[in-house]
Amino acid sequence: MRPSSLRRSCAALAAVTSLALTVTACGGTTKNDVKDAASAATSAQKADPKAELKKGLTVGFLPKQVNNPYFTSADRGGAKALAELGETYKEVGPSSATDTSGQVSYVNTLTQQQVDAIAVSAQDPGALCTALKQAMRNGIKIVTYDSDTKPDCRDAFVSQAAAEDLGRTQVQLLAQQIGYQGEIAVLSAAQTATNQNTWIGFMKDELKDPKYKNIKLVKVAYGNDDAQQSFQQTQGLLQEYPDLKGIVSPTTVGIKAAAQYLSGSKYRGKVRLTGLGTPNDLRTYIKNGTIDAFELWDPAKLGDLAARTAVALSSGQITGRQGETFTAGGTEYTLGKDGVINLGRPTVFDAENIDQFDF
Ligand code: RAM
Numbered sequence: 001m002r003p004s005s006l007r008r009s010c011a012a013l014a015a016v017t018s019l020a021l022t023v024t025a026c027g028g029t030t031k032n033d034v035k036d037a038a039s040a041a042t043s044a045q046k047a048d049p050k051a052e053l054k055k056g057l058t059v060g061f062l063p064k065q066v067n068n069p070y071f072t073s074a075d076r077g078g079a080k081a082l083a084e085l086g087e088t089y090k091e092v093g094p095s096s097a098t099d100t101s102g103q104v105s106y107v108n109t110l111t112q113q114q115v116d117a118i119a120v121s122a123q124d125p126g127a128l129c130t131a132l133k134q135a136m137r138n139g140i141k142i143v144t145y146d147s148d149t150k151p152d153c154r155d156a157f158v159s160q161a162a163a164e165d166l167g168r169t170q171v172q173l174l175a176q177q178i179g180y181q182g183e184i185a186v187l188s189a190a191q192t193a194t195n196q197n198t199w200i201g202f203m204k205d206e207l208k209d210p211k212y213k214n215i216k217l218v219k220v221a222y223g224n225d226d227a228q229q230s231f232q233q234t235q236g237l238l239q240e241y242p243d244l245k246g247i248v249s250p251t252t253v254g255i256k257a258a259a260q261y262l263s264g265s266k267y268r269g270k271v272r273l274t275g276l277g278t279p280n281d282l283r284t285y286i287k288n289g290t291i292d293a294f295e296l297w298d299p300a301k302l303g304d305l306a307a308r309t310a311v312a313l314s315s316g317q318i319t320g321r322q323g324e325t326f327t328a329g330g331t332e333y334t335l336g337k338d339g340v341i342n343l344g345r346p347t348v349f350d351a352e353n354i355d356q357f358d359f
Pocket residue numbers: 064068070071121146147189195225250251252253276277
């Protein structure tokens with residue numbers, strides 16, 4: 001057996017058994033060895049920006065949730081980019097956004113299948129770490145996209161936009177819509193979601209500015225990126241807080257369900273709603289006055305950049321360190337602190353521009 005395949009089958013064995021156990025047949029590897037080897041492997045490599053992109057790589061996409069149209073678009077963008085580069089795309093993933101153990105199993109499966117790289121949107125910041133480190137030790141490059149894990153559990157994170165910008169601008173949008181006055185609530189996705197929790201942290205910080213002194217955040221509710229739960233949570237918010245003036249929902253599933261609820265209720269046009277949604281999901285609600293404006297990036301472009309980042313990592317053009325640069329689809333990207341790559345700025349959609357977008 002070639003050393004690399006031995007390395008891979010040992011890691012695969014560890015993945016099949018329990019990742020926390022000692023794998024004696026492979027030389028007594030312990031959990032700590034795995035962690036150390038993963039970080040040592042990364043720090044020993046040097047980026048070669050001139051390296052040719054490898055062909056024939058297999059990149060496994062593992063979204064938070066497979067039946068979420070946002071991830072369908074994102075992963076389709078990834079598949080298209082990989083086809084263009086001569087690589088193979090595959091997608092696996094849970095159907096619920098609160099199935100962290102399911103995500104762990106999928107990482108282990110991709111490790112056993114010896115893919116070259118994994119692009120994953122993490123449901124939980126820490127839950128995937130052991131499995132991801134095992135994959136990295138096995139030579140698999142890990143890119144998080146959309147929702148990050150801890151920086152030492154992956155090589156790079158492709159972020160949809162600067163998290164701080166996204167959090168602050170959603171509050172700014174809602175504050176303008178309610179005239180800087182009244183009670184507001186957040187309708188989020190899963191309670192553990194790294195991306196939503198980071199944005200909510202910046203929303204709370206933005207609200208500390210004295211210009212929002214007459215706005216009160218009364219509750220953060222969780223709809224778990226499930227349409228029915230998000231609908232019920234919206235209903236519950238309005239029962240609990242009848243004076244509510246606005247809702248921010250930083251999830252495409254949440255904002256759509258909240259819009260559906262508000263649109264069919266006496267609150268339409270009275271309780272303002274903003275957040276992150278797709279133009280195709282929310283066009284009706286912009287046109288019927290339920291929503292004034294909301295934000296998003298193009299999910300397909302996020303998937304495209306995640307795929308190209310995975311290939312750049314697997315080809316040795318980048319290793320995940322701050323300051324490294326690479327070109328993806330004609331644009332040069334520079335890795336920021338902790339290996340974060342920003343896609344760009346989000347678009348704000350309203351009645352004026354919504355018909356120009358189709359995703
Ligand atoms: C949902 C998911 C995803 C988030 C978007 C805005 O589809 O929670 O992680 O980025 O909304």
